Amino acid sequence: MRIVVGGILQESNSFSPKKTTVQDFRNYFYITGEELTEAAFENEVKGFCDQLRLNQAEIVPTLFCMAVSSGPLSATAFNELKADLDIRLQAARDGGGVDGVLFAFHGAMVAEGCDDTEGELIALIRRHIGEQTPLVITLDPHANMTARIAGKVNGLVGYKTFPHIDFYETGLQAAGLLLSIVNKESEPVIAMRKVPMIVPAENGQFHSGPLGALWEEARRGEQRGESLITSLFPVQPWLDIEEYGSAVVVVGSDRERAQREADRLAGLLWEKRYEFGVELLTVDEAMELALRCQGSGKPVVISDSADSPGAGSTGDSNFVLRRALELGMEHKLSGMLSMVDAPAVDTAIRAGVGSSVTLSVGYSQSSQGTPIEVFGKVRTIGDGEFVMVGAHAKNTVGRMGRCVVLQIGGLSVLLQERAIFTGDPAMYRSVGLEPATADFVMVKSANQFRAQYERLSNKIFILDTPGSSSANLFDMPFKRIARPMYPFDDHFDWQQLSL
Known part of the structure; x- marks a missing residue:
């Protein structure tokens, strides 16, 4: 039994000023051939491979690449990725018959001229394997499900956690589903129901709140046999594309039963729409909280999610630092902040370490604000590499390029050359900073940071700041999405729109 394995993942943000290139994938990771089957990181592709080995299937690797979230792929980058995959799929065919395909996608990747890149890549895979060879994919729950994706795969499995911690388990489940199809043990059907609403990522965790309750309902449906595998897709909030919205997808054994379950859960999602509101604090309010909590033994964790690289923003905003300095917090608090600024790092x-320097920092890539001049001491210089535990997949190496810690009174500012997922305390620890000992820690992450930071503190707050991934969706310049769409519109017959 020969099973083709691979993956291409990136989460795009339509409002980010930075286009994604192939080099962005290579900066994070881009592995091919046998290297794919031997990688140490615990993600969905490792889950594929371990399950296939357990069942003595031959693994035929293609490529697995991932980039930090950013703006849409350039047309050139998307064409390069397609061309590489095309060559490797052809080589897989030439090496013998293909009995099935397992492929990892994000589901919210878009490119110049192509809103549905996953649908396009699935069509490419189908051109090589035909319509009869089973294809099972994995998706991030922030995927934008399209009719093309649902209609061209034999099965799909979304992560069941947000913050995401079940990459590996998702791969295991997807491989188990594919093997059951290849072995003629099952012939699943896919039912989907779109919901014209956007769920703020900041209140979209799956272990609590409205989506936590919805996941419990989904599990009950699986236990009753209404579904083999249910996936919930509260869509990525910063895509300005046409076929857009949240979705419920059910992989089942009976089409009518599966569709009823998808419809039931979609209805419950719509009923909970008012529960997803996000409480936002100003920087002033967050600093006041940090002052009040001094000496408690736990840091106040504040999220500048509007500038989250994990959501596609550039990570170069100085908004929080600027206001903290205006308030004189460098004399009152110990705090940790991060910012992308390659020129400042170079200076x-x-x-050199120990030097006192004046630097112009912030908005080195975007034009959404202006730099500020700061004076501090260079405390640490690093190569920017660290092993992530909770930001994406266990044992993934984060690469933020060269970096420095600039000490401004009690504020430790981590300046880095490249944007990286900032939701893991390992980022700060890699340069000698310990988040647990600070009065406040700033992260640039909407929700993924909770996987690790909730272990350090229960004082977690989201900031109201400007940026490409703002929690205030009314601030974002949507132009192409279909209307009506909640939260911009309400009191309409959503079921008619979702058919």
């Missing part, structure tokens, strides 16, 4: 490195 600080040339000055």
Whole structure:
């Protein structure tokens, strides 16, 4: 039994000013051939491979690449990825028959001229394997499900956690589903129901709140046999595309029964729409909380999610630092902040550890604000590599490029050359900073940071700041999405729109 394995993942943000290139994938990771089957990180592709080995199937690797979230792929980048995959799929065919395909996608990747890149890549895979060879995919729950995706695969499995911690388990389940199809043990059907609403990522965790309750309902449906595998897709909030919205997808054994279950859960999602509101604090309010909590033994964790690289923003906003300095917090609090600014990193490195420097920092990539001039001491210089535990997949190496810690009174500012997922305390620890000992810690992450930071503190707050991934969706310049769409519209017959 020969099973083709691979994956291409990136989460795009339509409002980000930075286009994604192939080099962005190579900066994070881009592995091919046998290297794919031997990688140490615990994600869905490792789950594929371990399950296939357990069942003595031959693994035929293609490529597995991932980039940090950013703006849409350039047309050139998307064409390069397609061309590489095309060559490797052809080589897989030439090496013998293909009995099935397992492929990992994000589901919210878009490119210049192509809103549904996953649908396009699935069509490419189908051109090589035909319509009869089973294809099972995995998706992030922030995927934008399309009719093309649902209609061209034999099965799909979304992560069941957000913050995401079940990459590996998702791969195991998807491989088990594919093997059952290849072995003629099952012939699943796919039912989907779209919901014209956007769920803020900041209140979209799956272990609590409205989506936690919805997941419990989904599990009950699986236990009753209404579904073999249910996936919930509260869509990524910063895509400005046409076929857009949240979705419920049910993989079942009976089409009518599966569709009823998808409809039931979609209805419950719509009923909970008012529960997804996000409480936002100003920087002033967050600093006041940090002052009040001094000496409690736990840091106040504040999220500048509007500038989250994990949501596609550039990570170069100085908004929080600017206001903290205006309030004189460098004299009152110990705090940790991060910012992408390659020119400032270069200047600080040339000055050297221990040097006092004046730097212009912030908005080095985007034009959504202006730089500020700061004076501090270069405390640490690093190569920017660290092993992530909770930001994406266990044992994934984060690469933020060269980095420095600039000490401004009690504020430790981590300046980095490249954007990276910032939701893992390992990022700060890699440069000698310990988040648990600070009065406040700033992360640039909408929700994924909770996987690790909730272990450090229960004082977690989301900031009201400007940026490409703002929690205030009314601030975002949507132009192409279909209307009506909640939260911009309400009191309409959503069921007619979702058919």
